[in-house]
Amino acid sequence: MSPASGPTDGPAVSLDDVHKHYGSTRAVDGVSLTVERGEFFGLLGPNGAGKTTLVEIMEGQRRPDAGTVSVLGHHPWPRNPGLLPLIGVQTQSSAFFVRLTAAEHLRTMAALYRTDRAAAERALAMVGLTEQGEVRVDDLSGGQRQRLAIASALVHEPELIFLDEPTAALDPQARRALWQVLRDLKGKGRTIIYTTHHLDEAEALCDRVAILVDGRIAALDSPSRLIAQGSPTTRLVVPAERLTLEAARALQGVDRATRDGDTIVLETLDAGHVLAALEPVAGLQGVQTRTANLEDVYLALTGAAQPQAQP
Numbered sequence: 001m002s003p004a005s006g007p008t009d010g011p012a013v014s015l016d017d018v019h020k021h022y023g024s025t026r027a028v029d030g031v032s033l034t035v036e037r038g039e040f041f042g043l044l045g046p047n048g049a050g051k052t053t054l055v056e057i058m059e060g061q062r063r064p065d066a067g068t069v070s071v072l073g074h075h076p077w078p079r080n081p082g083l084l085p086l087i088g089v090q091t092q093s094s095a096f097f098v099r100l101t102a103a104e105h106l107r108t109m110a111a112l113y114r115t116d117r118a119a120a121e122r123a124l125a126m127v128g129l130t131e132q133g134e135v136r137v138d139d140l141s142g143g144q145r146q147r148l149a150i151a152s153a154l155v156h157e158p159e160l161i162f163l164d165e166p167t168a169a170l171d172p173q174a175r176r177a178l179w180q181v182l183r184d185l186k187g188k189g190r191t192i193i194y195t196t197h198h199l200d201e202a203e204a205l206c207d208r209v210a211i212l213v214d215g216r217i218a219a220l221d222s223p224s225r226l227i228a229q230g231s232p233t234t235r236l237v238v239p240a241e242r243l244t245l246e247a248a249r250a251l252q253g254v255d256r257a258t259r260d261g262d263t264i265v266l267e268t269l270d271a272g273h274v275l276a277a278l279e280p281v282a283g284l285q286g287v288q289t290r291t292a293n294l295e296d297v298y299l300a301l302t303g304a305a306q307p308q309a310q311p
């Protein structure tokens with residue numbers, strides 16, 4: 001089918017000072033951002049930060065109270081039929097034709113979008129479900145259904161894909177396999193807006209992430225730049241049977257020492273010197289070095305519990 005008309009240049013999504021309040025709750029409180037075409041964009045934030053509301057506004061499922069929203073050059077609200085073939089949506093509660101087989105379900109979806117029947121087989125193959133094509137949707141495992149939900153969002157080969165925690169129910173192998181599917185989609189020039197609580201995943205996959213806190217953007221950049229701008233602290237993790245907290249705190253160059261389970265965590269800006277000071281006291285066997293990652297940046301911004309120093 002021919003895609004709905006719309007500009008083929010310009011950003012995939014552009015939000016300018018978007019607000020959405022539910023009573024006194026400011027679910028989205030002045031968000032402005034641009035997602036470029038072909039970008040893999042992560043939306044992160046604690047429960048209730050406003051991610052779902054923001055995504056629903058982009059998808060045209062919710063009307064913003066104020067601000068301007070442009071998606072592939074269209075206004076998504078009032079509900080815009082021209083936009084529907086251009087976007088694919090996978091949610092945690094994706095609906096299925098449960099009495100059909102996986103392949104029949106996708107063929108039905110393809111027919112609704114007036115896409116060719118072979119698109120169903122392509123989508124099944126893309127998410128690794130070809131062998132389950134003749135299995136009834138009812139009889140698929142949770143992870144297989146999750147993959148079918150993703151295939152359903154892809155079947156009409158949309159330009160812009162919204163994925164909400166797509167790896168939530170997947171085992172580690174299926175999760176890694178899906179990462180490859182997502183990278184392939186990006187390789188084909190698709191734009192992906194990805195909501196997740198898996199920070200390792202966001203760090204591995206996303207070109208840029210926005211961290212939402214209380215309906216506002218607390219940070220927006222590539223994971224590597226956010227990490228570089230964050231704390232330059234290195235953590236050295238030492239088995240607790242080899243070092244007391246007092247001895248750890250006495251080491252030159254240690255800024256903070258805490259106990260975390262059966263390890264002592266040393267924070268330092270000068271890992272080389274601390275390692276040199278640690279060796280004669282505790283040895284270096286089993287000592288792990290951890291530099292900052294996206295989770296550290298996220299925790300610092302969202303104020304989530306950090307390991308507390310013991311008295």
Ligand SMILES: Nc1ncnc2c1ncn2[C@@H]1O[C@H](COP(=O)(O)OP(=O)(O)OP(=O)(O)O)[C@@H](O)[C@H]1O
Pocket residue numbers: 022025026027045046047048049050051052053054
């Ligand atoms: N339909 C609604 N009516 C009233 N309040 C709502 C409604 N939908 C969301 N909220 C509130 O708006 C705020 C943002 O919710 P939203 O679901 O957008 O957050 P979220 O970041 O997607 O959270 P989660 O990670 O838990 O899915 C929350 O305080 C939530 O309770």
